[in-house]
Amino acid sequence: MTAHLTCENLCLSYGKTPVLTDVNLDLVPGQITAIVGPNGCGKSSLLRCLSRVQSPTKGQVLLDGEPIHKQNTKQVARKIAFMPQSATAPTGMRIMDLVLRGRTPHQSPLQQWTSEDQRIVERALDQVGLTHRAHELLEDLSGGQLQRAWIAMVLAQDTEILLLDEPTTFLDLAHQQDILKLVRELQADRGLTVAMVLHDINLASRFTDNIIALRDQNVLCSGVPQDVITEPNIQDIYGLACSVIADPHHGLPHIILK
Amino acid sequence: MTMLTLRSPVFSFRLPLRRVVVNALLAALAALLIVAGLFGGSYPVSFADFMAVLNGTTDAVTEMVVLDYRLPRILTALGVGLAFGLAGEMIQTLLRNPLASPDIIGFTAGAGTGALFTVAILGTTAFVVPGAMFGGLGAALIVIGLSWRRGIAPGQIVLIGIGITLTLGVIGDLLMTRLDATSAYELMKWLVGSLHSRSYADVQIIWLGLLILAPVAFWHQFILARASLDEPVALGLGIALNRSRMVTLGLAVGLVAVAVSAAGPLPFVAFVSGPIAHGLNRASRPTLLSAALVGAIITLFADMVSQTALSGMSLPAGVFTALIGAPVLIWVLIIQSRKNRL
Numbered sequence: 001m002t003a004h005l006t007c008e009n010l011c012l013s014y015g016k017t018p019v020l021t022d023v024n025l026d027l028v029p030g031q032i033t034a035i036v037g038p039n040g041c042g043k044s045s046l047l048r049c050l051s052r053v054q055s056p057t058k059g060q061v062l063l064d065g066e067p068i069h070k071q072n073t074k075q076v077a078r079k080i081a082f083m084p085q086s087a088t089a090p091t092g093m094r095i096m097d098l099v100l101r102g103r104t105p106h107q108s109p110l111q112q113w114t115s116e117d118q119r120i121v122e123r124a125l126d127q128v129g130l131t132h133r134a135h136e137l138l139e140d141l142s143g144g145q146l147q148r149a150w151i152a153m154v155l156a157q158d159t160e161i162l163l164l165d166e167p168t169t170f171l172d173l174a175h176q177q178d179i180l181k182l183v184r185e186l187q188a189d190r191g192l193t194v195a196m197v198l199h200d201i202n203l204a205s206r207f208t209d210n211i212i213a214l215r216d217q218n219v220l221c222s223g224v225p226q227d228v229i230t231e232p233n234i235q236d237i238y239g240l241a242c243s244v245i246a247d248p249h250h251g252l253p254h255i256i257l258k
Numbered sequence: 259m260t261m262l263t264l265r266s267p268v269f270s271f272r273l274p275l276r277r278v279v280v281n282a283l284l285a286a287l288a289a290l291l292i293v294a295g296l297f298g299g300s301y302p303v304s305f306a307d308f309m310a311v312l313n314g315t316t317d318a319v320t321e322m323v324v325l326d327y328r329l330p331r332i333l334t335a336l337g338v339g340l341a342f343g344l345a346g347e348m349i350q351t352l353l354r355n356p357l358a359s360p361d362i363i364g365f366t367a368g369a370g371t372g373a374l375f376t377v378a379i380l381g382t383t384a385f386v387v388p389g390a391m392f393g394g395l396g397a398a399l400i401v402i403g404l405s406w407r408r409g410i411a412p413g414q415i416v417l418i419g420i421g422i423t424l425t426l427g428v429i430g431d432l433l434m435t436r437l438d439a440t441s442a443y444e445l446m447k448w449l450v451g452s453l454h455s456r457s458y459a460d461v462q463i464i465w466l467g468l469l470i471l472a473p474v475a476f477w478h479q480f481i482l483a484r485a486s487l488d489e490p491v492a493l494g495l496g497i498a499l500n501r502s503r504m505v506t507l508g509l510a511v512g513l514v515a516v517a518v519s520a521a522g523p524l525p526f527v528a529f530v531s532g533p534i535a536h537g538l539n540r541a542s543r544p545t546l547l548s549a550a551l552v553g554a555i556i557t558l559f560a561d562m563v564s565q566t567a568l569s570g571m572s573l574p575a576g577v578f579t580a581l582i583g584a585p586v587l588i589w590v591l592i593i594q595s596r597k598n599r600l
Contacts, residue, residue, distance in 0.1 A: 053493040077496025084490040090354050093542040094259075100272070101484060104495040109480040113263060113272035135259045157495070 002029045002191055003079040003160045005050060005068075009059035012045055019045045021217040022059070027161070032187050032194040034204035037214035038238055043197045044085055044165050046214065050195065051082035051163045077105035081157035083150055085165040085197075089138050095149045096134040099124055102156030124155040127182055143170035151179060155186075162186070164196035168203065176200075180207040205229050205252045213237050229253035277545065280538045284551035288336070291558035295332045296324070299565060303328075327455075334456040334520050335561045335575070336554050337464035339527060341517040343553020344475050344546055345510040346528030347535065351486050351544040352506045353412035356590050359529040360394075360514045363419025366528065367426040368397020369511075369518035370449055371433075377445060378433040387463055390515040397422055398511050409489065410503060451524035451576025453561045460520040467516030472550075475509050479546050482506055486543070524560075524576045526583020527553050533590065556582060 010023040020042045027033055035043050048054035050061055052068045061068040089098055103117045125131045128148040147170045168176040184207055186192045198204045204211055211228040213220045215237050221228055234242050234255055247254040260275040297303050301323050310316035311324045346359040360366050372393015376385040401422050405414030434442050485492055485502040492499050535548035560578035
């Protein structure tokens, strides 16, 4: 039984600027959902609301049917891990320190390094391929390594739901692929529910089960990649003319810009 | 980097070996300064004399020098140094800015002005501690309130805090004009930060404060280390961010207030302790114990120098902590502006 995250009539505005208007969605448990849309359409804000890092102006996010903002935040952190976009760490931190921070909801001032912590931290480091760099300073890492260190941190949180804001930025093609494959493995092996903001529609099509497309503060369309990635939809979402073909390896929709 | 793993059913920690060594060396250095302060100086006291004092079997002069003069002075210096070190490290860590220490952003000045206010207006020293508490808390609230930008804004806090520190300096001067020359002179020395002729009343204030606040601070270190992550990261990890920020600021104001009540503001002790401890440990902050020990060492050292440097003249220890701190401030400003973080 995995945790279930939904939202009802979610509205968010910063001052008088509306960011999200009446968003309703249901993250399918045990599946990967991509959130796509043009810049400034509210993708990141939606993810921040879902992870209860941002309080909505109206409406609510429900975790297992209960309003998330009313639940104990430490208990929520054991079910949902959130990786924000371009986070920075305090100076002097090493990869190991950062990944161990992911264990916070399972720790206490007296229990900061249980054998369980060690096992899961080592597993997370291994999953992102940073085991041999664990003691390096974060400020000495390349953008791609840093991104993988942050991903290891949320993996160490050992939750049923992963919310990732642009996990593939700063990564080259090979590493983008590695991260998305890893997410796919985690979902297949442990039944994780994943929602992530992605910019690359073709990667979203290839590695996710559902796509939610946002436009103008609201969900424009959602469903399996075949239903969402269509020529008229891409025109509506981005205002771009394109052709959608079936990719030769998997038969999934693939867009080619005109 | 060697790590020590400490595990039992009730606790488990992962400690860098380096931190253990650094803390042991710092503690040894502090102990050395305490011994030097007790036995050295213009009236040398031997260990045998000291034991005799404790047993009550010595001459009146030695007893007076040790019990009435040196012991309270050293105990005050030690406690005040620990308190400033802790307070500085906590706020610098929380705001992730070395300039954000209580003596730069107005907390210390607030406590000083609060204490001065009770003496100058009420004409009694009975309310120095509550005065310092209210002054420190008031200054903290004003600085945080004015710099509030949908949350705590570290950069704003530094700039507004410096402004508040300067303003409080002027208010202090104005209060001073209400006093006669002798009391003004004494208060002036206290306002610079002095360990001269400390009494057991001062020892009581600072050690009682430490006894209550320091354990909470060390317990809070776990949360502080996480509250200093980016806001969405900390919230995502299940940290009650507003509460932990308030606890951190409250603890720092409390520590600063008892320290100021006991020995005056002692400029720069809170400011330099954290960065020095951080440099020695080469680890991410907070390292509360190291910072507290560095604070104690600086204060004990400044006190020793203030007694020996210029014979006959008793300069307040605050002059020497400032002498140590000012170059560090300039160094931090240069580093910060190179990183474009100011």
